[in-house]
Amino acid sequence: MAVLTQQKPTTVFEKLNDETWRRKFLRNVLIPWLFIAPLLILHIYVVTVPAVQGIYMSMTDWKGVGQNANFIGLENYRELFFEDETFGKAFGNNMIWMIFFLTVPFVLALFAATMLSQIKRGGMLYRSILFIPYVLASVVTITIWKNLLNPQRGIGAALDNMLGLENTFGIAYLGRPESALMSIAFIDNWHFWGFLMILFLAAMQAIPPVLYDAAKIDGANRWDEFRHVTLPGIRPVVLFMFMMVAIWSFLAFDYIFLSTQGGPGGASEVIATLLYKNAFFRFEAGYGAAMGVVISIFAGFIIMIFVTLRRRGWDI
Amino acid sequence: MTAIGKVSLQDAVLQRGRSRERSRLLVFNHVVLLALTAFAIVPLLVLAFNSVKTNLEIGQNPLGPPINIVTDNFPNAWAKGHFATTMGNSIIYVVATIAAELVFGGLAAYALARKRPPGSDALMLYFLVASTIPLWMYIVPLFVQINALKRIGIDARLLLIMVYVAGNAPLTIFLLRSYMIDLPSELEDAARVDGANEFQVLTRIVIPLTMPGFLTVGLVVGLGVWNEFLLALTFIHDPNQYPVTTSFYKFVDRFDRDWALTSAGAVIIIFPVMVLFLALQRQFINGLAEGGIKT
Numbered sequence: 001m002a003v004l005t006q007q008k009p010t011t012v013f014e015k016l017n018d019e020t021w022r023r024k025f026l027r028n029v030l031i032p033w034l035f036i037a038p039l040l041i042l043h044i045y046v047v048t049v050p051a052v053q054g055i056y057m058s059m060t061d062w063k064g065v066g067q068n069a070n071f072i073g074l075e076n077y078r079e080l081f082f083e084d085e086t087f088g089k090a091f092g093n094n095m096i097w098m099i100f101f102l103t104v105p106f107v108l109a110l111f112a113a114t115m116l117s118q119i120k121r122g123g124m125l126y127r128s129i130l131f132i133p134y135v136l137a138s139v140v141t142i143t144i145w146k147n148l149l150n151p152q153r154g155i156g157a158a159l160d161n162m163l164g165l166e167n168t169f170g171i172a173y174l175g176r177p178e179s180a181l182m183s184i185a186f187i188d189n190w191h192f193w194g195f196l197m198i199l200f201l202a203a204m205q206a207i208p209p210v211l212y213d214a215a216k217i218d219g220a221n222r223w224d225e226f227r228h229v230t231l232p233g234i235r236p237v238v239l240f241m242f243m244m245v246a247i248w249s250f251l252a253f254d255y256i257f258l259s260t261q262g263g264p265g266g267a268s269e270v271i272a273t274l275l276y277k278n279a280f281f282r283f284e285a286g287y288g289a290a291m292g293v294v295i296s297i298f299a300g301f302i303i304m305i306f307v308t309l310r311r312r313g314w315d316i
Numbered sequence: 317m318t319a320i321g322k323v324s325l326q327d328a329v330l331q332r333g334r335s336r337e338r339s340r341l342l343v344f345n346h347v348v349l350l351a352l353t354a355f356a357i358v359p360l361l362v363l364a365f366n367s368v369k370t371n372l373e374i375g376q377n378p379l380g381p382p383i384n385i386v387t388d389n390f391p392n393a394w395a396k397g398h399f400a401t402t403m404g405n406s407i408i409y410v411v412a413t414i415a416a417e418l419v420f421g422g423l424a425a426y427a428l429a430r431k432r433p434p435g436s437d438a439l440m441l442y443f444l445v446a447s448t449i450p451l452w453m454y455i456v457p458l459f460v461q462i463n464a465l466k467r468i469g470i471d472a473r474l475l476l477i478m479v480y481v482a483g484n485a486p487l488t489i490f491l492l493r494s495y496m497i498d499l500p501s502e503l504e505d506a507a508r509v510d511g512a513n514e515f516q517v518l519t520r521i522v523i524p525l526t527m528p529g530f531l532t533v534g535l536v537v538g539l540g541v542w543n544e545f546l547l548a549l550t551f552i553h554d555p556n557q558y559p560v561t562t563s564f565y566k567f568v569d570r571f572d573r574d575w576a577l578t579s580a581g582a583v584i585i586i587f588p589v590m591v592l593f594l595a596l597q598r599q600f601i602n603g604l605a606e607g608g609i610k611t
Contacts, residue, residue: 027431027514028431028433029433029434031427031431031514032427032428032431032432032433033427033433033435035423035424035426035427035431036423036424036427036428036433036439038420038423038424039420039421039423039424039481039482039485039488039489040424040439042420042478042481042482042485043443043446043482043485043486045482046458046478046479046482046483047446047449047454047482047483048446048449049457049461050454050455050456050457050458050461051449051453051454051457053454053457054453054454054456054457057456057457065460065463108352111348112348112349112352115345115348115349116345116349118342118345119342119345119346119349122346124597126349126352126353127601128593128594128597128601129353129356129357130349130352130353130356131600131601132356132357132360132590132593133356133359133360134604135539135543135589135590135593135600136543136586136589137542137543137545137560137561137564137585137586137589138543138545138561139545139561139564139565139568139585140564140582140585140586143363143564143568143578143579143582144359144360144362144363144582145359147362147363147366147378147575147579148359148362148379150378153374153375153378153379153575154378154379155379157378158378158379190355190356190359194356195604195605198601198604198605199605202602202605247448247450250450251450251451251452253546254545254546257546258545258565271452272452275452279455279456279459280459280550285456285460288456289456289457291452292450292452292453292454292455292456293453295450295452295453296449296450296452296453299448299450300448303448
C-alpha cells in the first residue's frame with residue numbers, strides 16, 4: 001500500500017482515485033475554468049456566434065423575420081462594390097473621415113500636450129477642462145452643436161451680426177451637402193481630441209527629464225527638443241492611436257446618425273449609417289450583414305498593415 | 317580661480333537669459349491653453365445659459381448669459397422627457413453592467429493572472445482577436461438572436477445588460493489581469509497556508525490589493541453605458557425601458573424648436589456625469605487613458 005501511494009499515478013482511473021491529484025486538478029484546472037466560464041460563454045454567445053452568423057447571413061438575400069433566406073453566394077458583395085452607388089459614396093466619406101481624424105485631432109492633441117507638459121502650475125486644471133467634452137454623451141454633444149451651428153441663432157449668425165453681414169457665416173452647416181460631413185467631423189473632434197491629448201500627455205510625462213537636459217546641453221531649441229526627444233518618446237502611443245483611429249473611422253456612426261442621418265442626399269453617409277438603415281429600416285438583413293463584413297475586413301486590413309510593419313522591425 | 321569665476325559669470329548670464337526666455341514662452345503656453353479651454357467650455361456654458369432662459373429670450377439672445385434666470389425649464393423637461401423613468405433605467409443599466417462586469421471579469425482575470433490553467437494563452441489570444449471584431453459585423457444577427465429571446469419573455473433590459481457586459485469583457489479582462497499579474501504571490505500562499513480556499517484568496521487578498529483596477533474598469537464601463545446610444549436604440553423599443561440617451565434623442569426630435577426645454581434636458585443628462593467627473597477627475601482621466609491604450 002505504502003508503495004502504491006508513493007508511486008505517481010499513471011492511468012486516468014488511478015489519477016481519479018488519487019486524492020492529492022484530484023485536489024490539484026480541482027484547484028489548478030477546474031476551479032480556474034469555472035471562474036472564466038461565465039464571461040467566456042457570454043462573450044461567445046453575444047459576439048462570436050453572431051459574428052460567424054453574420055458571415056453566412058451576408059451570403060443570403062434574407063429580408064428579415066418571416067422571409068425566406070436563399071443562399072446567393074457573393075451576390076451582395078458584387079452589388080455593394082459594382083452597383084450600389086450609395087455604398088461607393090459612403091466609402092469615400094469614410095476615407096475623408098479617416099483623413100480628417102488622422103490629422104486634425106492628432107495635430108491639436110500633440111500641440112496642446114506639448115504646451116501642457118511645459119507648464120508647472122495649473123496643469124491639472126487645464127487637463128480636466130480640456131477633457132470634459134470627452135465624457136459627454138453623443139446625444140448631448142450633437143444637441144449643443146446643432147444649436148451653435150444653427151443658421152439663425154448660432155455662432156455664424158452672431159458673427160454676421162457683428163460684422164454687419166448677412167447669411168455669410170450664418171448658413172446651415174449641417175444642412176448643406178458641401179459642408180455637412182466636415183461639420184459633423186468638427187463636432188465629433190470637439191468631443192474626441194481631449195482624449196488623445198491626455199494619452200499623449202501621459203506619454204510625454206513618462207519621458208525621463210534627463211533626456212531634455214542632455215538636449216539642452218547640446219544646444220537644442222524647442223523645436224529640436226520636440227523633434228528629437230518628445231516625438232521619439234511618445235512614438236509608440238502615437239502610432240498605436242493612428243491604428244485605432246483609422247479603425248474607428250470605419251465604425252463611425254453616432255454623430256452622423258444623430259445629426260443628419262447621412263443626409264442631405266447622402267452627403268454625409270458612411271458605411272455604418274448605410275448599414276443601419278438597410279438592416280433596420282428597410283429590413284435588408286443580408287445586405288446589411290454584408291456591409292458589416294466589409295467594415296470588418298477594412299478594420300482587419302488596417303491591423304494587418306500595423307502588424308506587418310512591426311514584423312519588419314518598425315518600433316510600433 | 318579667474319577661469320572658474322568667468323565660467324560662473326557666463327553661467328549666470330546664460331541662466332538669466334534662459335529663464336527670461338522660459339517665462340515668455342510660458343505666457344505663450346498659457347495663451348494657447350486658455351484658448352483651447354475656451355473652445356472646450358464655451359459650448360457647455362451656452363448650453364447652461366440657454367437652460368435657464370425662456371424661449372423668447374433665446375430668440376433675442378441665443379448665445380449670451382441670461383438676463384432673467386428662469387428655472388421652470390428643468391421641471392418641464394423632467395416631466396415631458398419622462399426623466400423619472402429614464403434616469404432610473406439608465407441607473408439600472410449602469411449599476412447592473414458594472415456589477416456583472418466586475419464580478420465575472422474579476423473571476424476570469426483572477427484565474428488568468430494567478431492560476432493560469434492549461435489553455436490560458438489560447439484564451440488570451442481569443443479575447444485579443446475578439447476585441448478587434450467590430451460591432452457592425454455581428455449587430456444584425458445579434459438583433460435576430462435578441463429578438464428571439466425577447467419573444468420567449470426575457471426582459472429586454474436584461475438582454476441589453478448582457479450585451480454591454482459581453483462587449484466590455486475583453487477590456488475588463490486585460491485591465492484587471494494586468495493589475496493582478498503584478499501582485500507578489502507570497503500573500504496568496506500565506507493565506508492558503510492559513511487555510512483559505514480559492515474564493516477567500518480572491519475576496520480577501522487579491523481584490524483589496526487591486527481595487528484601483530476595479531475602480532478603473534467601473535468608471536470606464538459605467539461612463540460608456542451611461543452615454544451609450546446605438547445598442548440601446550437597436551435593442552430597447554419600449555419607451556418605459558429607454559435609457560436617458562435614446563429617450564433624449566426622441567425628446568429632442570419632438571420638441572425640436574423648444575431650445576429652452578431641450579437644453580434643460582441635456583443639462584439633466586450630463587449633470588450626474590459632471591458631478592462624478594469633478595469628484596474623481598484623476599481616476600476618470602487616468603482610467604479612460606488606460607482603457608484607451610489597453611484595448
